[in-house]
Amino acid sequence: MSTSPSPAPPASWLPLDLLFDNPVFAGGAGLAGLGAAAAISRKLVGTGVSTLKRRLLLNVEISKKDDSYEWILKWIALPRPQTGFITSRLTRVNQMSMKTARLQSKTGQGQYNFFLQTGYGKHILRHKNAFISVNREKQSSYNMQTGEPHETITLTTLYAHRHIFEDIFGEAYALARVAQEGKTIMHTTNGTNWQVIGEPRKKRPLNSVILDAGVKEKIADDVKDFLAMQEWYVDRGIPYRRGYLLHGPPGSGKSSFINALAGELDFGVSIINLSERGLTDDRLAQLLQKVPARTLLLLEDADAAFVNRRKMDPDGYNGANVTFSGLLNALDGVAAGEERIAFLTTNHIERLDEALIRPGRVDMTVRIGHATKYQAAEMWDRFYGDIDEDGKGRERFLSRLEALGLFGDQLPTSTAAIQGLFLFNKGDMNGAIDMAEGLIPKIYEAEVAVGVKTPA
Ligand SMILES: Nc1ncnc2c1ncn2[C@@H]1O[C@H](COP(=O)(O)OP(=O)(O)OP(=O)(O)O)[C@@H](O)[C@H]1O
Ligand SMILES: [Mg+2]
Incomplete structure (x- = not known):
């Protein structure tokens, strides 16, 4: 091993000791060092806290798009027994927001239902022996179709109390069921999405709709038979779909019957008005892909699509309304939902095309005529x-x-x-x-x- 003299330090290089002997530098370095140490320790504490949080806490995030969102919102707003001075003050929900639902009234006059629901921000509540932090917030992203911001509720509790969520969701669901018992939920379209219209309506009894002898039973029995045959369809790889066409003059009870039948089956109703301006073929196809579960799909004014059948522009643009081919594609295209009971209604059967009456599109056609x-x-x-x-x-x-x-x-x-x-x-x-x-x-x-x- 040989040693060689170390090279001379560059001119700009100064021994560290010299630097620290400089009082101005020493003060600055000290401060910087303290700052860095504080930042590092803050970071360490931060990481420690978030690791601890991750390990000790459980977050459940519910998006507004999920069915349980509304149930949980109502569950949070429930009055709770006040236990102890501090707990009761800590767990009060102080930030509420108003929810107004327009009820359908027979007289055509508006009737409204108001209720207070948990507002945006953080709240703490106590359920059984667990404290739960609730954070309802609007996200910065938007639903491109409706322009509404995305929303979430995050429920946080101790990991040790994680089983409380089963209880909470069970209660919230039971609450929603009770509120909907004897009611029919109506869905309508909003852009390419479905949304519930107002509050669930009281079920219309099937015997309040008077059709000609045997007509109601014929349709209702067919739907019930179909509902009992799901396995048969699945086993044979046939899309589990059935379509009905009810035609006849205005005011003969077509829509009323479908609503009452939904109530009888404990189904909701998902309505699309095919004559609605702005309902393009694309929108219809998207809507039919995600018809809400356990609902009868009601396509009102089926003839509207036939009026439009030749309206395609040379550039292929179909215009602002649904077209005949758009309706057929949406009904049986690959993208159409696998499970579906659809009712089409029209006042003008003569305007419809034979092509519509094909198994899977329309399996049963029934005239609901003038009063007999x-x-x-x-x-x-x-x-x-x-x-x-x-x-x-x-x-x-x-x-x-x-x-x-x-x-x-x-x-x-x-x-x-x-x-x-x-x-x-x-x-x-x-x-x-x-x-x-x-x-x-x-x-x-x-x-x-x-x-x-x-x-x-
Ligand atoms: N057969 C019927 N039995 C009981 N009520 C009926 C009957 N027909 C019509 N009505 C009453 O008349 C009103 C209009 O009926 P509905 O909207 O069901 O008719 P529709 O056949 O769907 O008409 P349109 O073709 O104009 O949509 C409702 O209030 C409904 O209660
Ligand atoms: Mg109708």
């Missing part, structure tokens, strides 16, 4: 059965309608018109008989007035 004598009698019984004990009033009413020619093809009246007459004469059957002339369709009266028709 059978329906008028059944409706009478529902409204006046209790006061018309001997049925004489019903006989007079039916004879009057017959005399007016309302059961023939010439002057057909609608079940909606009969219901309107009965509602106007609630509890007054003679009033209903006296006003029966009002059931004559207005179009007919207009035609007589201008001399197109002569009175019967």
Whole structure:
């Protein structure tokens, strides 16, 4: 081993001792050192705390897109028993936000339901023996379709208390079930997404919709048979879908029947109005891919798509409305949801194309026509059965309608018109008989007035 003299230090190089002898430098280095040490220790503490947090705490994040979001929001806002002065002050939810739901009212007037729900920000609550921190926040990202910011709720508790979540979700779900019992949830479209319309509606009893003899049973039995055959379809690799087409004049009870049937099956309803402007083929296809589970898909005004069938521009743009091929593709394209019960309605079956009536698209076509004598009698019984004990009033009413020619093809009246007459004469059957002339369709009266028709 040989030693060689170390090279001379460069001119700019100074021994460290010399530097520290310099009081100005020493003060600065000391400060910088302290700062660095503080930063490192802060970082270490920070990392330590976050590691500790990760190990000791459990976070559950729920996105607004998840079904449980609304349940949990309602669960958090529940009044809780106040235990102890400090706990009760610590666990009060002080930040609330208002949720207003518009209820559907028969009179057409708005009815509103208000309730307070947990607002944005952090809250602490106590459930059984666990403290839970709740953080409801809006994210900076947006849903491109609706323009609404994404939202989450994060529930945090001690890892040791993780089993409390099963309890919380169980309670929140049970709460939602009770609130929805006897109700039908209606979904409508918002961009390419589905959203619940207002509060769940009270179920409409199936027997409140009066169709011609046997029609309701025929459809309801078919749907029930289909629901019982899921395995059969799956085993054979056939998409588990069934379609119904209900056609007939306005006010014959098509939509009412579908809503009542959904209630009977304990299903919700997902409605798309095919005549809606802005409903493009793409949007329809996307919506049909994710129809909410356990709902009947209701495609209203199916004829709208047929009016549009030749409207494709040379550049391939289909315009702002759904087209015939768009509807067919959405119904049976590869992308269409695998499980589905769809009801299509129309007032103009003559405008539809044969191609629609194909298994999987439409398996059953049913006409829901103008009011028949059978329906008028059944409706009478529902409204006046209790006061018309001997049925004489019903006989007079039916004879009057017959005399007016309302059961023939010439002057057909609608079940909606009969219901309107009965509602106007609630509890007054003679009033209903006296006003029966009002059931004559207005179009007919207009035609007589201008001399197109002569009175019967
Ligand atoms: N057959 C019926 N039984 C009981 N109510 C009926 C019947 N038909 C119509 N109505 C009443 O008339 C109103 C309109 O009925 P509905 O909306 O179901 O008719 P629709 O056939 O869907 O009409 P449209 O073709 O215009 O959509 C509802 O309030 C409904 O209660
Ligand atoms: Mg309708």
